[in-house]
Amino acid sequence: MIQEITMRYNQMKAALETLSAYLYAHPELGNQEFESAKRHTDFLEAHNFLVEKAFLDIPTAFKATYDSGLPGPTIAFLSEYDALPQIGHGCGHNMIGTISSGAAIIASEMMGHLGGKIIVFGTPAEENDGAKVDMVDRGVFETVDIALMAHPSNETAVAVECLAMEALQFEYIGRAAHAASCPEKGINALDGVIGLFNHVNALREHMVDSARVHGIISEGGVAANIVPERAVAQFYVRAKTKTYLQELIGKVKNCAQASALATGTQLTISNYEKSYDNMVPSPLLNQVITEHFKSVGIEDIKGARASMGSADAGNVSHVCPTAHAMFAIGDETLAGHTMAFAEATQTPRALEMMEKVTVAYALTALNLLKDKSLVESIKAEHAANLTQA
Ligand SMILES: [Zn+2]
Ligand SMILES: [Zn+2]
Known part of the structure; x- marks a missing residue:
């Protein structure tokens, strides 16, 4: 044959x-x-x-x-x-x-x-x-x-x-202001994203080895002298089973929300691609x-x-x-x-x-x-x- x-x-x-x-x-x-x-x-x-x-x-x-x-x-x-x-x-x-x-x-x-x-x-x-x-x-x-x-x-x-995978986008909205002359009037959306990355880095220590969380900052402000009004991060969260993926996604979303609370930004979480x-x-x-x-x-x-x-x-x-x-x-x-x-x-x-x-x-x-x-x-x-x- x-x-x-x-x-x-x-x-x-x-x-x-x-x-x-x-x-x-x-x-x-x-x-x-x-x-x-x-x-x-x-x-x-x-x-x-x-x-x-x-x-x-x-x-x-x-x-x-x-x-x-x-x-x-x-x-x-x-x-x-x-x-x-x-x-x-x-x-x-x-x-x-x-x-x-x-x-x-x-x-x-x-x-x-x-x-x-x-x-x-x-x-x-x-x-x-x-x-x-x-x-x-x-x-x-x-x-x-x-x-x-x-x-x-x-x-x-x-x-x-x-691995099972979900593509999560985190959009933080703050308020623009002159970053030097009146920063107190601004709310920094980029700080929301940076806080998210820091919380996720802390979470990483306690994830099972077979899981992955990795992301980029896709929008981080438009000029260094403007407090960023909008900042966006895109992440992939991956795990061996759908059950653990859901558990991990819950924790990553908590990281995002904690950062929004700390920075006073408005957070919107969405899926930017299909889940596998x-x-x-x-x-x-x-x-x-x-x-x-x-x-x-x-x-x-x-x-x-x-x-x-x-x-x-x-x-x-x-x-x-x-x-x-x-x-x-x-x-x-x-x-x-x-x-x-x-x-x-x-x-x-x-x-x-x-x-x-x-x-x-x-x-x-x-x-x-x-x-x-x-x-x-x-x-x-x-x-x-x-x-x-
Ligand atoms: Zn490929
Ligand atoms: Zn391929």
Whole structure:
């Protein structure tokens, strides 16, 4: 089977590598990935997938379906193709959609009489406004049995933990005044923000190691001789479970309110981006993928990796078993969200991994379509893990 999949990969190899290279050279930010989405849907349409563009009225989302017409599991591949400001594809999302489309097409061509459906979901704006959150909220994954995606990294690990995350904005409003001639008439909004940072720094000592709180001052006044009337801080709060996340958010909000009280500023707290869920583990699914990774010659597969980041695939994992494997395109010194990482997606090593992961994921999809009891076991395990997540 690997031979036939590899043969089919080779027939598409140039097109897939061109797709990834095009995205690398023409990065588009979240929710502006019009050309990136079009290149994916053109490719899927040319390979007999039925494409719904602007899926759910999200302009750069899509749903591409191959329906065998026979009963069977629905296997979804998740595509991402958004880039980062100034550093382009520093998270390597130019490879994610490419692998998902390649694996989905190969599996669709080989599924024969197995039955079931293969769907590729184009999911925009993972970096800043994850469309998967809307898709989950609107029930898109209720009819999906298993969701698969793979993300480039500096090491290969199939079992990946992502943290639950909430994006909180703190807006402090004070009163402007001449900072030298009549400071007593002013209320300093920047002091509200600085107090927030100091309280959060004190809180940090008492957080569990697996949590993260980190922020920036996005507005801190307009001139040094004016008491800042308005100051804004944006934070990400992250934790391993949704329960601890809520506890931590409560404490961070208290820090913000304490600072508002101390400075006499007016505080407004809001969410500036969507919240992401933690990843619900699916060890059995990960085991299946690990076997297929090994069978295509992927070496040095690490054990469970605790990524301290967050991903909107986490939300999908709260609905159906979801795989978010990481695959190495460089050595351990390679850091994500850098230009060096974007460049690494174009190296021979990355292209070799793109082929191997695509072949392994096509194998995984065919394995799942064929073995319906395996799908049921994976779903049963997921349901049990969901109650603890
Ligand atoms: Zn990223
Ligand atoms: Zn990413």
